[in-house]
Amino acid sequence: MTFEAILYIGVLILSAKLFGELLHRIKQPTILGNVIAGIIVGPALFALVEPIDEIELFISIGVFFLFFLIGLEEIDVPGLFRVLRKRIFAGAAVAFLVPFSAASALGIATDMEFVNAFAIASVIGASSLGVTAKILTDLGKLRSTLGLEIFTMTAIVEFIAIIFVSVMIQINSAGDVTEITDIAWLFIKMIIFFGVAGAFSVFVLPRIMRGIKKHLKAKEIYFAAVVGFILLVAYFAEISGIHGAIGALLLGVAVSRMPREEYFEISKSLHAVGYGIFIPIFFAGIGLHFLPNFWNLPLWIIVGFLAVIVGVKFFGSYIAAKFARMRPTNAVAYGVMSKGAVDLALMLSLLSSNLLEEDLFSLLVFGTLMMMVLSSVLLQKSLKKIVQIKIGSSEIGMMPLYFRKAVSNLKVEDVMSEKFTRVPHTLTVSEYLQEYPDADKTSYLVFDDAENLLGAVSPKEIKKVTKDMRSMVQIGKIVYPNIAHVTLDEYLFSAVQKLNSQHFHLMPVLSLDYQHVVGIVNDQMIMDLLVQEEQK
Template sequence: MDDAILSLALLIILARFSEEVASRLRQPLLVGHILAGVILGPAVLGVVKPSPELRLFIDIGIYLMFFLAGFEEIDIPGLLTVIRRRIFYASLLAYVIPLAVMFIILAQMGFGYVRALALASVVSMSSLGVITFVLMELGMLKNPIGLRLFSVVAIVEFMAILSASTSLEFITENKTFTLENIIIIPLKVIAFFTVGTLAGLYLVPKILEYANRLRVKGITYGLIFGLLLLFVYFAEVSGLHGTIGALLFGAVLSPMPSQFHLEVNQALRGISHWIFIPIFFAGIGMFLDLSFTTVDTTLLVSFIFVMTVVRFLSGFLAAHLGGMEPRSLISLGLLSKGGIDLAFMLSFFEAGIIYSDIFSLYILVTIFIVVVTPVVIRYSSREIPREEKQPELMDFILPMYIRMALSGLKAGDAMDKDIPAVGKEVPAVEFLRQHVKTGRSSYLVMDGEKVVGVISIHQVGPAPKRVRKEAKVIDLAVKDFPRAFPEEDLYSVVEKMTLNNISIIPVVSPDEPDKPLGVISRSDILKLLIKPTK
């Protein structure tokens, strides 16, 4: 136990100091964490070795990684909205090509179909966390190119998680791809997901709502962490891998209202990124040893070739077919590694799917990609296209991107004090003429100084000609509409506008809910989401 405590202390201290070095070198922080494990582990000093106590902390880091992946990076409603768009099919192509190439190579080398699919899924996976860091560091996250790249990587990562998770379940239960297993295992996963989703949607919010009324400070944070471990436990009891439970817990909490989302984020992000995730990545580095030198030459070359050349070329082809520019930057972004993929590989290692030679090889290639990719993207981003029309970019915006881009902003930050208003008794035909003069598309309907409705040109235009001649603005307006408050979270305002299908919302004081201080429109939100390319 004393040795385990010393090992844990050394890993945490060196990981945090290495994080500072990585930051100064403009590298993702995980580079510093992994190198701390490499230095302390068998590859260099050999002062820290895996032990059951240390593995427990590393496993908790894995569960938190999967939880945060489900909570922050898996956006099922958003992905469903893009499933018929070109970006989805382009992303699918960027993932399937390297997946198929790696699968065929591994199957031919005798890995077995399940093991081959598991490894190929992770080899083909991109890292949304790493590419987000790179785009933010370059100031590109909110410009058109960064938005495209973010969305493509999010879709690729999601598909890879599904594929790798399915493979992990087959191997956890020592199953093969028979017709019976192909039916039974997905049914077991669906059953667990159904029960877990119902618990996450109805039981967990009530527990946390009750906890918020208690006097003890920080009880919510402890409850969320405890509930996460319960989901992991019940996944294991159900015959599934614990990471599936952590992933599900994050995914079912992700669509919750913004205030709830913020509370959960505050509860687990701090403890995750301060302690357990650095330990996890340092633990990854600790598993690196010289055993990769014994890997079969064909397999070694295939791994490197698929993780770099094949993934780059498939990304380039996908960008071309999806009409995304610049193609080279999109394909470079898809090379990103070093996040949930490492968590999967460690899970595979612990499950006996791979051994230290392949694990060490993957860690080494991943470190190289993580270090080189940001540098190459920085260089490539010097020559990028000029600004494009914003409406064309709406196909690339996922709700998870909106949540992240608007994080920390209040309604007052986006409020326009120049209020577009129209009197409630104005004839609809006169309203249309006013629209032509002003160029505005959405207005507040006013009764003196009191707001009584919201209306847009899209509500009046489709109305029959006879109705437009006889109707007044108030007759066609939305009269049951929400309000926003200056200190309200901006993403919460976006949710209100989406749920009520309105394109403008009045910002009011809680004391005077009918007297607008300003407005927020969809165009105001879009300006915050997308910055022109300089």
């Protein structure tokens, strides 16, 4: 590495942190200051820093760190699947598809290839959870049910956009893809990589990390191992034909399922080095690639894309909030339409994949920065007016990552109820339905004569029994025995993770010696806790 590159990196780090601090002081996203720093010191203005190869290496590492942290802190696959059939997921799909459709049509109208148009439209349709979560936290609304609604829908839109962009990059990297078999092979390759990498991350990596922590005593070796795995997964993703950032994202998603202590240790360490050095360089690097020559584009293209990024994106988010019956509609829309780190990272990925020209890249960056400021100001203004906090809705998804941010220090004993129904196993299905009229909508725990827990029964198990057999079949015969459980001293977000892994909406709480069921915890109890925490 030349001394010139060392100078450039020093200037980028200092300028990015300085302008990030300035924007933070005026209550704007820090990453906005990072990008502005890159524009000021880069070729667009003073040309103090050039995007040479050594800088590009740091930018690439920053992308890997960013997507790993997004997977670690913002994407929760079980939580997303939990709301897959609910209105909130349909609303999120609307929030993505409205600007995606408009941007696709505009791209095709400018004679783009379909892959390019769809890739760019996917980025425009994206939302960014980071900015929204920061505003909700700063205003004390993260622990409200309204905060959960905005958080959940924005996370789903972000996830949909990442998947769409990943597919477009994969199709583009494969070259001339025209046959159905070619497209099918692309998806098979992606599924194989996700399957292998996911299995490694879930079943092998946690054991390796625990072994490292237990047997190796060198200082910071645990942290170094995580960094090494991020880079290795990104490398193997690239040689498998998958963008390295997606590999890092997948690793982050897997690591997010680790126990609380290990999760926070990894998160804290990666935050320090990621947001301390590499990620600010990455966002400043976007500024280095920003050139004001986008003003040379035809006026209708400039106006068209800015109108989609701002106007259509808000319209789609507003319609989505209406469709999902979220109130107040404007506040939800302002949160869901937010732009930020994910959008900028995906744009740079499209630029490096030759799916995006430099002039259009600069235009989209400009529009995204505008939207970051606009959505941030409007969301803050809207939330400050909201005093009444809503009670939880069963339509809301239970997102472990949300509870990790909102109530990470609370334990199961803070929310559980000691009063719960014990269904005897000798009841027939008919007697059960007569004695518990809401049994077709909710779940109950089933016990034997010695008060030992046999499992749980839900409407799903009841539907398996034909009506003519219900007077003969006992509840104890259809009970689901492998229900997840928690103990009194487990943390709340761990309980939410377990709730998402099953179709039951309640879990037994066991005593510390695992001998007795001392209570239950369910979705509504956690919702009520959010309201109580907000009122405090």
